[in-house]
Each structure stands twice: as C-alpha cells, then as structure tokens.
Amino acid sequence: MIEKRQFYINGAWVDPAASRDFPVIDPSTEEEVAVISLGDKADTDAAVAAANAAFETWSQTDPAERIAVVEKILEIYNARAEDMAQAMTTEMGAPLKLSREDQVGAGSYHIKNFIRAAKEFDFVRMLRPDAPNDRIILDPIGTVAMITPWNWPMNQVTLKVIPALLTGCTMVLKPSEIAPLSSILFTEILDEAGVPAGVYNMVNGDGVGVGSQLSAHPGVDMVSFTGSTRAGIAISKAAADTIKRVSLELGGKGANLVFADADEDAVRRGVAHMMENTGQSCNAPSRMLVERSIYDDAVEIARETAENTGVANAHDDGDHIGPLVSQMQWDKVQGLIQKGIDEGARLVAGGLGRPDGLNRGYFARPTVFADVTNDMTIAREEIFGPVLSMIPFDTEEEAVRIANDTVYGLTNYAQTQDPDRLRRMARKLRSGMIHLNGKSRSAGAPFGGIKQSGNSREGGAWGLEDFVEVKAVGGYPAE
Known part of the structure; x- marks a missing residue:
C-alpha cells in the first residue's frame, strides 16, 4: 500500500x-x-x-x-x-x-x-x-x-x-x-x-x-x-x-466527417482514435458522419475494427485498451449505451457489460452504434468511453449542419481527397481545432475550444x- x-x-x-x-x-x-x-x-x-x-x-x-x-x-x-x-x-x-x-x-x-x-x-x-x-x-x-x-x-x-x-x-x-x-x-x-x-x-x-x-x-x-x-x-x-x-x-463531442472520396483507412483510423485511452479524451471523434454512398461499407469496417480492438489489464504490455477509470465512470458509460439501445440506435459492435474473460476491473466493450440521429442522447452527450455513434449524410451542407449542431466545439475531423472541400471544412466547422485526413497539429499549435468546450x-x-x-x-x- x-x-x-x-x-x-x-x-x-x-x-x-x-x-x-x-x-x-x-x-x-x-x-x-x-x-x-x-x-x-x-x-x-x-x-x-x-x-x-x-x-x-x-x-x-x-x-x-x-x-x-x-x-x-x-x-x-x-x-x-x-x-x-x-x-x-x-x-x-x-x-x-x-x-x-x-x-x-x-x-x-x-x-x-x-x-x-x-x-x-x-x-x-x-x-x-x-x-x-x-x-x-x-x-x-x-x-x-x-x-x-x-x-x-x-x-x-x-x-x-x-x-x-x-x-x-x-x-x-x-x-x-x-x-x-x-x-x-x-x-x-x-x-x-x-x-x-x-x-x-x-x-x-x-x-x-x-x-x-x-x-x-x-x-x-x-x-x-x-x-x-x-x-x-x-x-x-x-x-x-x-x-x-x-x-x-x-468537454467535446467531435464530429468526424467521412466523405465518399476519403482514403481507404479513414474509417479504421477514426474508430482507433475514438477507442484510444478507452474513449476518455475530450477531443475524441465520437460522432462519425459518413456520406451515404459508402455508409454501409463504413459501418462494416467500423464493426470489424471495434471487434478487433483488444481489451486487457492496463499492466499488461501490448496494443490494447484498458479499463475505464472508476466504477462511477463505468456506470455512466453503461447507462448511455443502454440509452442508445432504448432510443433506437442500431448496435453493431460491443454493447453492455464487460468483455469476455474480464470479470473484474472497470472494463467496457468497444461499442459502435449505427443509424444514429443527432437528436439522440448518445449524439448529444459526452460519453467519455469507447462508444462511437455513426450518422449518415447526403450532402456536404448537411454534414456541416450536423457537425455544428452541438453545444460543444473542441475538435472536428474531416476525411476527403478534395483540397477545396478540405479548405471549406477548415472554415465552416465550428471548433477550436480541425484535423484533416488524420493529420494532427504541429508543436506549438494552440489546444482549446469554443462554445461549451x-x-x-x-x-x-x-x-x-x-x-x-x-x-x-x-x-x-x-x-
């Protein structure tokens, strides 16, 4: 002790x-x-x-x-x-x-x-x-x-x-x-x-x-x-x-806008970023907005990525996520997963309870919800756990509207190969930080948000x- x-x-x-x-x-x-x-x-x-x-x-x-x-x-x-x-x-x-x-x-x-x-x-x-x-x-x-x-x-x-x-x-x-x-x-x-x-x-x-x-x-x-x-x-x-x-x-409730011309690793990269630190990061890309023409494929990639995310004791070496920080945090995350189910989101990976083989410790299952609407609780509240919400969109304007429809404004993300669209996203997305195509900010760049972030x-x-x-x-x- x-x-x-x-x-x-x-x-x-x-x-x-x-x-x-x-x-x-x-x-x-x-x-x-x-x-x-x-x-x-x-x-x-x-x-x-x-x-x-x-x-x-x-x-x-x-x-x-x-x-x-x-x-x-x-x-x-x-x-x-x-x-x-x-x-x-x-x-x-x-x-x-x-x-x-x-x-x-x-x-x-x-x-x-x-x-x-x-x-x-x-x-x-x-x-x-x-x-x-x-x-x-x-x-x-x-x-x-x-x-x-x-x-x-x-x-x-x-x-x-x-x-x-x-x-x-x-x-x-x-x-x-x-x-x-x-x-x-x-x-x-x-x-x-x-x-x-x-x-x-x-x-x-x-x-x-x-x-x-x-x-x-x-x-x-x-x-x-x-x-x-x-x-x-x-x-x-x-x-x-x-x-x-x-x-x-x-806090934050970052949107990750994945357009049809995004690179092939965009969805996997977004899920992995969401699950890092067991989802306990204020700048996590917790809402993945996907252009409808690639939406079904993206949901499948997200499901596979989440299911392949290892969960293990934090003291074990290797590539995996650890537990949530406390019983209180575990209870909160479980309650919000249940809320997602109750409000009609489609559970495609993870869900309630601990992962198989982990009966002690505050471990949660890497979870993905599809067919989320932006008025659902899991799209509005900061969950602070390994839970991703996927939302389809049809147009760039709709994607920006959904992304900005939040009380938060910390970090947003955009994935597209169109340079003009990247520039538009940098201007139109309302947050203190923007990450484009998986590129983080350089040393000395300011960290911070707007609105309730x-x-x-x-x-x-x-x-x-x-x-x-x-x-x-x-x-x-x-x-």
Whole structure:
C-alpha cells in the first residue's frame, strides 16, 4: 500500500491540517493501491498564502533563470519516465504502452515546446515603429489555481504548471483525487529541480472541497481548469465574486466527417482514435458522419475494427485498451449505451457489460452504434468511453449542419481527397481545432475550444499568453 498523505506547501512536504483519508483504486483490479488525504480550508489557505508570498520575488526573476529551472525539470522528468508511466497505469488505467509512449510523452513534449516558445517570447514589446516611447509589457497574472483531470494527467499538469512557471506566476495545483499519484511524482520532480519555496504548491482534494475553495479564494488571481463542462460552469460562478480570470478546457463531442472520396483507412483510423485511452479524451471523434454512398461499407469496417480492438489489464504490455477509470465512470458509460439501445440506435459492435474473460476491473466493450440521429442522447452527450455513434449524410451542407449542431466545439475531423472541400471544412466547422485526413497539429499549435468546450488556448506561445496581463506604457525611454 502506497501512503501519500502529505501536501507540498512552501517548498516542503507537510501533514494535512485534518485527517481525511481517501483511497486510490487501480481500475484494472478494483483494488485499493494507495491512500492520500483530502485537504480542507486550512490547507488551501496555507498553499495560497505561500504562493502569494513567493510571487513578488519569482515574478521579477530574469526569464532566462526561469527557463533554466524548467530545463532542469525536463531533465529529471525524462529520467523518471518509467516511474511516471507506472503511476498513471496504476491510477487511471492507461495501458503500459500508452502510458510510456503517449501519457508520459505528452508531458515531455509540452515541457520541451514551452521552453522553445519561452526563448522566443518577448515580455516587453514595442507598440509600433512610429511609437518609440510606447511599450507593451506582459506581466505574470499572479497566483494561479490549477485544477486538473484524471484522463491525461501529465498532459494537463504540464500545460498549466510549465507556462505559469515560465511567465513568473506562482501556483497551487489540485490534481484529480482519483489519479493523484502522477502529480505527487511530478511534485517530487519540481522539488528536486529547485523550484523556489512557495512558487509551486500542491494540495490534494476533491472538487467540492479544495476545488471550490480555490475557485472562490480572494488570494487567487486566476483559475485554470480542465474537466467537465458542468464543473467549469460551477467554477466560473464561484470565481465571479472576485473577478478572477477563469481559463477553461472542457468537454467535446467531435464530429468526424467521412466523405465518399476519403482514403481507404479513414474509417479504421477514426474508430482507433475514438477507442484510444478507452474513449476518455475530450477531443475524441465520437460522432462519425459518413456520406451515404459508402455508409454501409463504413459501418462494416467500423464493426470489424471495434471487434478487433483488444481489451486487457492496463499492466499488461501490448496494443490494447484498458479499463475505464472508476466504477462511477463505468456506470455512466453503461447507462448511455443502454440509452442508445432504448432510443433506437442500431448496435453493431460491443454493447453492455464487460468483455469476455474480464470479470473484474472497470472494463467496457468497444461499442459502435449505427443509424444514429443527432437528436439522440448518445449524439448529444459526452460519453467519455469507447462508444462511437455513426450518422449518415447526403450532402456536404448537411454534414456541416450536423457537425455544428452541438453545444460543444473542441475538435472536428474531416476525411476527403478534395483540397477545396478540405479548405471549406477548415472554415465552416465550428471548433477550436480541425484535423484533416488524420493529420494532427504541429508543436506549438494552440489546444482549446469554443462554445461549451471552453475559452482558452493551451500550448506554445498561446499557452504563455494565457498566464499574463497586458500592461500598456507610454513615455517609455527609448533604448
């Protein structure tokens, strides 16, 4: 049993103000593997006070000094990559191969790209050449509360902690209480790297407790949150009384438009992307819209791909998906699969219950529904499980209308060999990100959505700008 009850406040590991043990469950086995403590208001207040006290000094450090600290973080992070992979596999059920290559890799990828962006980032800028005595100064916003989810732990932690460090902010991290082990390890890494006391603090807790306390705290200047849209709305309301900045990365219900001239791997690629991380990704292409002339063939390919998707214990090596993160998540996914059946969608693969041979663990069957209409619950709600909804369309205009008919706007996808159509899709699809023909975004491109998918952009220079205030200065001495 791993015991990690302490919090990291003002450069030291400290005991919680009150004992509130919380078990960490391995979703592959349903066994308790660790215990943490949930913080209360005294812990939150202590962490915020430490961050506030450290801000005056850290905010005035040379950007090169902050870059050097982050470079040290990257060095230690890479050295502890296997420990990090094991932690995430244990806490949230990512298969070892996915943990090693993608879950851990997401963290190192973001740290490296933020270092590059910071080296090119001007904190003091001229307004225009004809205004030699005007400057735009980008100041760190202050103390940032960071509330991160369980599905891609290091992806989200590094997207918040690293740009905040580089811009001169101080912070309090509240990772998901379901998957805290990787963030505890990350905290050990920052401590070893020499991050000054008070600059970075970590308090474990739940959303109702520490999460709500941070959101409303008068000593917090900004809340950066990744998670459900429901929680994002609650955080925004809690933060309103103190007019703090709220940066939100929320849910999604991505549409993947497959036209008749798509490449032969388009459907398989879309199903595989949907099933990755057991469907627990906000940018998953969970609605596959298929041109009617190839629809029947696409449904068959999707069925075959889903049925050939392996499901196994996350601690086993190999190419397979693991369990859902928790009993609560398993119950939610099962309920939505049942809803799809009840509302008349055609179940072509998977369905209710666990896969054959897996009687323990939060495992779900890779599931495909065909003949879905966009008013069905499974087409409207974010399922966050390995469930794909397939919808036929007749015209490009209809496809775009269906794709955009959602409260979400995170990521959309389009598959066609027509360059003009690709350009139209890039313009007409309403989301913060578009992937064309399986091509992802390059390093430094911003991650973020519109509508109820959020209001911020993370990654690269945009991620740095998220943590600064703009100061306009007149009469600045020319150099």
